[in-house]
Amino acid sequence: xxxxxxxxxxxxxxxxxxxxxxxxxxxxxxxxxxxxxxxxxxxxxxxxxxxxxxxxxxxxxxxxxxxxxxxxxxxxxxxxxxxxxxxxxxxxxxxxxxxxxxxxxxxxxxxxxxxxxxxxxxxxxxxxxxxxxxxxxxxxxxxxxxxxxxxxxxxxxxxxxxxxxxxxxxxxxxxxxxxxxxxxxxxxxxxxxxxxxxxxxxxxxxxxxxxxxxxxxxxxxxxxxxxxxxxxxxxxxxxxxxxxxxxxxxxxx
Amino acid sequence: xxxxxxxxxxxxxxxxxxxxxxxxxxxxxxxxxxxxxxxxxxxxxxxxxxxxxxxxxxxxxxxxxxxxxxxxxxxxxxxxxxxxxxxxxxxxxxxxxxxxxxxxxxxxxxxxxxxxxxxxxxxxxxxxxxxxxxxxxxxxxxxxxxxxxxxxxxxxxxxxxxxxxxxxxxxxxxxxxxxxxxxxxxxxxxxxxxxxxxxxxxxxxxxxxxxxxxxxxxxxxxxxxxxxxxxxxxxxxxxxxxxxxxxxxxxxxxxxxxxxxxxxxxxxxxxxxxxxxxxxxxxxx
Numbered sequence: 001x002x003x004x005x006x007x008x009x010x011x012x013x014x015x016x017x018x019x020x021x022x023x024x025x026x027x028x029x030x031x032x033x034x035x036x037x038x039x040x041x042x043x044x045x046x047x048x049x050x051x052x053x054x055x056x057x058x059x060x061x062x063x064x065x066x067x068x069x070x071x072x073x074x075x076x077x078x079x080x081x082x083x084x085x086x087x088x089x090x091x092x093x094x095x096x097x098x099x100x101x102x103x104x105x106x107x108x109x110x111x112x113x114x115x116x117x118x119x120x121x122x123x124x125x126x127x128x129x130x131x132x133x134x135x136x137x138x139x140x141x142x143x144x145x146x147x148x149x150x151x152x153x154x155x156x157x158x159x160x161x162x163x164x165x166x167x168x169x170x171x172x173x174x175x176x177x178x179x180x181x182x183x184x185x186x187x188x189x190x191x192x193x194x195x196x197x198x199x200x201x202x203x204x205x206x207x208x209x210x211x212x213x214x215x216x217x218x219x220x221x222x223x224x225x226x227x228x229x230x231x232x233x234x235x236x237x238x239x240x241x242x243x244x245x246x247x248x249x250x251x252x253x
Numbered sequence: 254x255x256x257x258x259x260x261x262x263x264x265x266x267x268x269x270x271x272x273x274x275x276x277x278x279x280x281x282x283x284x285x286x287x288x289x290x291x292x293x294x295x296x297x298x299x300x301x302x303x304x305x306x307x308x309x310x311x312x313x314x315x316x317x318x319x320x321x322x323x324x325x326x327x328x329x330x331x332x333x334x335x336x337x338x339x340x341x342x343x344x345x346x347x348x349x350x351x352x353x354x355x356x357x358x359x360x361x362x363x364x365x366x367x368x369x370x371x372x373x374x375x376x377x378x379x380x381x382x383x384x385x386x387x388x389x390x391x392x393x394x395x396x397x398x399x400x401x402x403x404x405x406x407x408x409x410x411x412x413x414x415x416x417x418x419x420x421x422x423x424x425x426x427x428x429x430x431x432x433x434x435x436x437x438x439x440x441x442x443x444x445x446x447x448x449x450x451x452x453x454x455x456x457x458x459x460x461x462x463x464x465x466x467x468x469x470x471x472x473x474x475x476x477x478x479x480x481x482x483x484x485x486x487x488x489x490x491x492x493x494x495x496x497x498x499x500x501x502x503x504x505x506x507x508x509x510x511x512x513x514x515x516x517x518x519x520x521x522x523x524x525x526x527x528x529x530x531x532x533x534x535x536x537x538x
């Protein structure tokens with residue numbers, strides 16, 4: 001698939017009350033790539049992700065200035081229907097968040113909200129989503145048992161499958177491997193490499209090594225500012241900014 | 254060394270006080286139950302549950318008062334639950350802390366401290382006289398509903414508050430509207446807590462006298478419609494004992510009332526357990 005501009009942020013600022021969490025972010029993200037957001041804690045990475053599916057709307061007293069476009073369309077325009085935007089932009093959180101439902105019902109949650117009720121259709125969607133998230137063979141015998149009984153790594157892949165069930169265009173992954181063991185992490189990284197053929201992926205990686213393994217492009221964030229952005233190879237070998245270099249070489253974090 | 258000894262003694266003293274607290278609570282409860290059941294249970298016959306009272310309750314049974322208790326409680330719960338749960342949802346999901354939510358909370362806090370006779374007086378003036386409902390199931394049920402509303406609001410709000418925020422985020426992130434999120438995530442997970450509040454309301458309704466005697470009357474005839482006056486078991490007990498009609502029958506009624514509450518609580522607990530198990534998906538293992 002050809003790479004083209006998928007998301008474009010222009011002079012985007014985000015405030016929690018009076019605190020500025022994002023400063024003048026101007027950034028283009030291409031389709032069918034993995035874009036990694038690198039930076040220490042509280043540098044605005046999660047806020048940036050949640051701005052793209054407007055989950056930030058749930059936060060009290062949060063405001064923003066500037067624009068975000070997806071496929072050239074302003075996501076803050078009044079005619080945007082939020083549930084539709086969020087179906088296009090799926091999100092996986094830093095901790096596995098299965099709902100207290102069966103495995104099947106977790107995956108079918110989004111499609112059902114959309115109005116799909118036909119059992120055979122839901123079954124097809126659930127199977128396909130679980131296969132894409134490399135979880136199908138482990139759970140196909142017990143789809144009706146509780147998702148809470150899965151292991152942490154399985155729960156996180158369930159959350160990825162739950163997002164895939166809606167066939168989004170963009171997937172936001174906020175440290176999806178933070179609570180996981182190395183083997184589960186490898187599983188998820190493998191599925192990411194496969195997923196990028198079909199989706200645009202924004203990833204807050206677990207650590208710098210993960211970014212270097214999976215990312216096509218990398219942005220380095222510090223205190224809400226985008227310090228620099230470029231191909232993974234360039235950022236990791238020839239960063240322009242001293243701060244990027246210090247962070248990548250582990251001088252602070 | 255001194256410090257160690259005194260710490261040891263504080264430990265011991267604290268343990269004794271806490272143990273005494275638990276023990277006296279249990280002792281008082283057992284004593285009350287024992288007193289009422291010892292006097293009342295020997296008089297319980299099947300006929301006592303299925304007969305109407307005769308000679309003002311000196312002989313006969315208590316069937317109409319059982320029906321009265323059940324219907325009055327049902328009316329109160331059916332009115333108070335949707336209102337209370339709706340208020341709780343509004344407070345937690347639709348509004349932030351502000352003037353209105355503070356006013357509602359202040360109001361419910363005040364209401365829950367008001368003695369039931371005041372609710373009875375309000376019900377009498379407003380429902381019985383002003384709205385011309387007379388002494389009836391409806392007046393009594395509405396009065397009880399206003400009385401148990403604060404409890405239901407408060408417990409439902411606590412239950413909703415306890416739901417992890419990640420559940421909401423997930424539902425919204427998967428394209429859920431606010432209403433879908435409430436129906437599919439908030440309510441099912443808050444249900445056990447809401448249920449506890451409703452059960453407290455049932456307990457208060459079943460045991461209430463002052464508010465009911467002023468609004469539902471005390472006729473022990475079988476009610477025929479929502480506008481009939483009724484007598485509940487608690488009021489029957491009160492009248493039998495207070496007017497010296499029959500202490501034996503009073504105790505028998507008291508024993509029946511306690512057994513009824515025991516049965517309701519047992520069934521409710523069983524239902525709750527089953528629901529929680531289903532929610533956690535253990536039923537499928």
